[in-house]
Amino acid sequence: MPQVIALVGDRNDAVTAHRAIPRALVLAAQACGVELEARWLPTDGIRDDRDLAGYDGFWCVPASPYRSEAGALRAIGHARAQHRPFLGTCGGFQHAVVEYARSVLGWADADHAETSPDAARAVIVPLACSLVEVAEPVIFSPDTRIAAAYGVERIEEGYHCRYGLGPVFREVAFGDGALRIGAVDSQDDIRAIEMRDHPFFVATLFQPERAALRGEVPPLVCAFVRAVADGATAGREAA
Template structure:
């Protein structure tokens, strides 16, 4: 086992009743064993992320499900840090939603961009309710070739589970996805389910919850990919 442990920040407000929160530490330990690594994962409650000073010591970031978060600004601060400092980042479910919001505000300059769960009447709600809520649902997903996520799975066709009610607002999808933020996975209806940033070592976000596979004994490919990216960044 490599001597120096990786330090990973879990952005979100820990709740032991949330299935994804149960699964993520298991997923990381499974991936660490496969890669012969030691990983220290630390939960960062969003209302404790008041500056970037506490973020510099982390090799990577995972923005976790179960939003709305207690402090949306804390979550966005950590996501922005990972994006700008080129630290490996994975966002799942709520992490996907807030990665979209962070990009809209800080890259596209949409200061009025909002999350529709918190501001349903906002003129520029970039996250809005899904046409069909994906609560304890599963579906096939088609991945875009030559993307980080496709590389992680080693396949273009996957099947994953969800516990999600919100996604990217189709009204703003074209503007959001015409630059470095790209669509990298769609479901059987053609709806966006995964995205990633170009020109970043590893910045992937999914509306589905790949971590859930860990509770069934399967090491999630994206947990492996996240740790690999952290390992490469530290080399």
């Protein structure tokens, strides 16, 4: 029986990442020897946890604002709380930050500046320099899951985004808590986060899936697929 991954987002084949992600999962599944099925899960189709049942993993994909921010946040929160493997890229990174700020830090007013430009507590803010269709170095934090996936200290990855992590979040969210910094850029701006006590919860501002369009297996996607497979196996053994 194949493992089923929900692609949380509003599919648009004009979006480069939306074309790349299914290909990335196929390449990763082949490389890992895993039988996999990916299903698009529109954000406006997520109304309660029943809409999230039956998925072994969740990938919150780029191209926000989503049709339903509430739907995207519900899927992210479900993956976090239920210990389902989660990958968020670009918009998925941004909304993982918003969900964590609201649900874990207890900041009910935490928001995204793209949809709430006048928010009193914006945890996602406009980047000082837009990262639309550019590639930049990414430096991995030692002893993190993302560093283990890539197996190198630094790499160059591509972006398509105008928003990133706000200083109000960085000042409070990291340290000895559940969240840690997975990667930074050459200016020490955070480009990836992950959770410590979770089977796999990683979010990146960059888009590793784009490697699939060059015929390459994205290392982080392969690590995500392995986590999904391991979680499904553990669930069957516990049943």
